Amino acid sequence: MGSNGERAARGGQQRAETREVVLAAVRLFTEEGYEATTMAGIAETTGVSRRSLFRRFGSKEDVLFAEHDELFETVVRYMEASPEPPLDTVVSAARLVFQGYVRDPEITVPRYRLVRAHDRLRDREVAMTARYQAAFSHHLAEHAGGGRPSLEAEVVAAALIAAHNHVLRGWLRDPEAEGIWERFDRAMGRVRAMAGPLFEGPRGGEGREDRVLVAVYPSGVERAELLRRVASAVDERG
Amino acid sequence: MGSNGERAARGGQQRAETREVVLAAVRLFTEEGYEATTMAGIAETTGVSRRSLFRRFGSKEDVLFAEHDELFETVVRYMEASPEPPLDTVVSAARLVFQGYVRDPEITVPRYRLVRAHDRLRDREVAMTARYQAAFSHHLAEHAGGGRPSLEAEVVAAALIAAHNHVLRGWLRDPEAEGIWERFDRAMGRVRAMAGPLFEGPRGGEGREDRVLVAVYPSGVERAELLRRVASAVDERG
DNA sequence: CGCTGTATGGCATTCAGTGCCAGAATAGAG
DNA sequence: CTCTATTCTGGCACTGAATGCCATACAGCG
Numbered sequence: 001m002g003s004n005g006e007r008a009a010r011g012g013q014q015r016a017e018t019r020e021v022v023l024a025a026v027r028l029f030t031e032e033g034y035e036a037t038t039m040a041g042i043a044e045t046t047g048v049s050r051r052s053l054f055r056r057f058g059s060k061e062d063v064l065f066a067e068h069d070e071l072f073e074t075v076v077r078y079m080e081a082s083p084e085p086p087l088d089t090v091v092s093a094a095r096l097v098f099q100g101y102v103r104d105p106e107i108t109v110p111r112y113r114l115v116r117a118h119d120r121l122r123d124r125e126v127a128m129t130a131r132y133q134a135a136f137s138h139h140l141a142e143h144a145g146g147g148r149p150s151l152e153a154e155v156v157a158a159a160l161i162a163a164h165n166h167v168l169r170g171w172l173r174d175p176e177a178e179g180i181w182e183r184f185d186r187a188m189g190r191v192r193a194m195a196g197p198l199f200e201g202p203r204g205g206e207g208r209e210d211r212v213l214v215a216v217y218p219s220g221v222e223r224a225e226l227l228r229r230v231a232s233a234v235d236e237r238g
Numbered sequence: 239m240g241s242n243g244e245r246a247a248r249g250g251q252q253r254a255e256t257r258e259v260v261l262a263a264v265r266l267f268t269e270e271g272y273e274a275t276t277m278a279g280i281a282e283t284t285g286v287s288r289r290s291l292f293r294r295f296g297s298k299e300d301v302l303f304a305e306h307d308e309l310f311e312t313v314v315r316y317m318e319a320s321p322e323p324p325l326d327t328v329v330s331a332a333r334l335v336f337q338g339y340v341r342d343p344e345i346t347v348p349r350y351r352l353v354r355a356h357d358r359l360r361d362r363e364v365a366m367t368a369r370y371q372a373a374f375s376h377h378l379a380e381h382a383g384g385g386r387p388s389l390e391a392e393v394v395a396a397a398l399i400a401a402h403n404h405v406l407r408g409w410l411r412d413p414e415a416e417g418i419w420e421r422f423d424r425a426m427g428r429v430r431a432m433a434g435p436l437f438e439g440p441r442g443g444e445g446r447e448d449r450v451l452v453a454v455y456p457s458g459v460e461r462a463e464l465l466r467r468v469a470s471a472v473d474e475r476g
Numbered sequence: 477c478g479c480t481g482t483a484t485g486g487c488a489t490t491c492a493g494t495g496c497c498a499g500a501a502t503a504g505a506g
Numbered sequence: 507c508t509c510t511a512t513t514c515t516g517g518c519a520c521t522g523a524a525t526g527c528c529a530t531a532c533a534g535c536g
Contacts (some may be wrong), residue, residue: 162396
């Protein structure tokens with residue numbers, strides 16, 4: 001689709017304006033209703049012609065998901081460039097996606113409300129997560145022999161996306177709640193724990209990696225006692 | 239009253255005709271192309287009026303996926319009636335879905351080709367599998383405490399669906415190949431092996447079961463900070 | 477200045493999808 | 507069998523998404 005340098009300069013200007021259009025559209029969708037809002041209406045309130053709206057976004061739905069598409073491109077490029085082992089890469093990619101949502105609640109939160117209310121939009125949202133899932137399993141497959149994604153790769157990608165979406169939905173319902181990232185990391189950790197034996201040894205054992213702490217304890221244990229034991233366990237292993 | 243008998247007689251006739259319409263539409267889609275085929279065209283070749291097509295199917299896409307929707311209803315009703323433990327039930331439900339495809343290659347195979355070629359249709363197909371996934375995790379949640387589906391339930395449902403789709407795609411690419419059901423059962427077995435410790439583990443006993451704490455943290459994190467996070471995590475879950 | 481490539485806007489058209497209404501088919505009651 | 511209520515169907519008109527075509531405005535380059 002043409003040279004990159006030109007695109008960057010031009011695209012920069014375009015994107016600023018594009019974001020304004022998206023925000024205006026989101027406002028119209030929530031205030032007037034999605035179905036009731038016409039592309040002609042968006043054109044009128046934004047000053048951009050109806051025809052140009054279709055040229056930029058492709059469709060009415062794509063106005064809502066334009067930012068999402070950009071994010072997807074970013075994530076794919078990140079995975080291609082990442083030198084880490086594939087499982088670490090896709091987990092980081094999932095974190096990137098999550099960040100893409102959390103960073104931009106002005107769009108993602110009202111969009112979530114719209115998505116919940118309209119089947120068509122819900123399908124579109126689901127299709128996006130499916131694209132991520134496909135990209136993830138594809139990445140896992142490429143760095144584990146190439147060819148078509150294996151059963152394991154697809155299952156791990158699906159589990160990862162499901163965990164991501166689980167935490168994400170919680171945040172979308174209550175964007176003000178604290179400790180999102182802790183919840184996210186815990187969810188990722190659990191999927192890793194599940195995926196590890198199935199997929200491959202997730203750890204290389206270098207110095208800079210994440211560490212995993214797993215504690216199994218009877219439900220009757222006191223909070224203080226539990227923390228004391230965890231502390232000593234951490235001390236033992238450095 | 240009489241709604242069942244009436245419906246059965248009437249519905250039976252309708253469905254026979256409906257199936258013919260779907261088959262004719264599939265033929266048109268594959269021969270003339272999906273976009274090039276208009277609802278007016280389908281109406282002409284089937285003898286059913288354009289208006290009635292929209293009434294029966296709702297949309298052009300829904301002509302292709304009409305059978306699929308019926309299958310979904312069947313699967314949901316099966317799960318509601320099943321007395322087996324939830325994990326067994328959803329696995330059986332997945333088998334039911336798989337059977338729904340394999341039993342009717344006349345529609346599912348050409349549909350698969352169409353789905354691969356057109357983004358819109360692909361989204362629709364993906365939305366269907368997402369509906370199954372939601373139904374599965376919902377079933378797992380209902381029979382494990384009720385309320386909103388837990389992370390585990392969603393991850394297991396996603397993994398199950400992913401495995402199902404993996405085997406299904408293999409069959410769709412080559413419907414004549416032998417040993418589909420063996421492949422299906424093996425895939426299900428692997429997911430169960432993976433899901434077992436994650437899903438059934440925490441659900442084992444009454445009040446006395448073990449709890450699992452998983453923490454993932456960068457190796458550079460301070461001891462005190464780590465313990466603080468662990469403490470808050472423990473507090474959140476009780 | 478002219479030339480070329482590109483983004484935009486206006487116009488017309490196709491087609492999916494919906495509301496409205498009239499007519500046909502059918503079930504049920506007498 | 508007849509009358510009636512309900513339901514299914516088809517025709518008609520309309521909205522709006524989406525696309526193609528063409529003219530215009532604006533950039534860079536000689």
